[in-house]
Amino acid sequence: MRKQFVKTTNYLAFQNAIKAVEARGAAEASMLLVTGEAGYGKSHTVGSWAEQTGSIYLRANQDWTPHYFMTELAKELRVDTRGSGEKLFNRLIAAMINPGAEPTPLVIDEADHTLTHSAAVLEKIRDFSDRLEMIVVLVGMEQIQAKVARHAQLSSRIARVVPFGPASLEDVRLTCAQLAEVTINDDLVMEIHRQAGGRMREVMNAIALVEGMALRNQRASIGLVDIAGKPLVHDWRGRKTAKTPAPRSGQFSGGL
Incomplete structure (x- = not known):
């Protein structure tokens, strides 16, 4: 498979939201919330954007506290982690100021973990956001929006969801067209879409x-008939693994 980023519908929606936050009127409303079920590409999309823009990317842990968060941020920025929380906060603020330029955005993946302990960690993130007026992207599951809404001082900072x-x-x-190194026929594309559930x-x-099947058999293309009866997706939710329909009478499987 080729290593490149595909600009899907979700990516375009995310890019439009980033532009809206950049053009915001209220400087303190600088947070963007990305939500959705597991497997929909949230982390991959936002992580790729963070890499392209040089943004700070952190993955929250279940046992994060405000000081733990700041320590992880300091390690990422190569800032001295010693001392009190106040001293660490001030050192981080100094390190994150970009004279004459926009502050570097901050991405927090698995952001649901910032809402434990009365949202103390997200409150600390808000302190950085308010002080620096920087964009903060929070990536979480579907339920995170309702959890943030319980805290008025935080939800008022969310510019876009x-x-x-x-x-x-x-x-x-x-x-399929951009990543596969063989041609995946459209009937197989539709089957991949069906089995993957989006x-x-x-x-x-x-x-x-399917690319591996084609390359092993020195095929430049692969279609539905070539993989009939073979599951393409393992359903991690515990349901029966989906299988490709068997070829209709008269069809021939290519033996992949």
């Missing part, structure tokens, strides 16, 4: 699987 949904057929078609993580696994 981007709900990631299942990949469309066109998203899968585009991903989860981009499963789409990527299916592409790798």
Whole structure:
């Protein structure tokens, strides 16, 4: 598989939200919330954006406290972690100021973990956001929006919410075309979309699987008939693994 980023529908929605936050009127409303079920590509999309823009990227842990968060941030920025919370906060603020330029955005993945302990960690993140007027992208599950809404001082800082949904057929078609090193025929693209249930993580696994089948058999293209009866996706939710329909009478499987 080729290593490149595919601009899916979810990615375009995220990019539009970033532009809206950048053009915001209230400087303190600088947080963007990305929500959605597991497997819809939230972390991959936002992580790729963070890498492209040089943003600070942290993955929250379940046992984060405000000081633990600041220590992780300091390690990322190569700032001295010693001393009191107040001293560490001030050192971080000094390190994150970009004279004559916009502050570097901060991405917090698994942001649901910032809302434990009365949202103390997210409150500390808000302190940085308010002081520096920097964009903060919070990535979490569907429930995070309702959890943030319980805290008025935090929800008022959310400028945009981007709900990631299942990949469309066109998203899968585009991903197959851009990432696969063989041609995946459209009937197989549709089957990948069906079995993956719109989860981009499963789409990527299916592409790798069918591409491997084609390359092992020195085929430049692969279609539905070539993989009939073989599951393309393992359903991690515990349901029966989906299988590709067997070829209709008169069809021939290519033996992949």
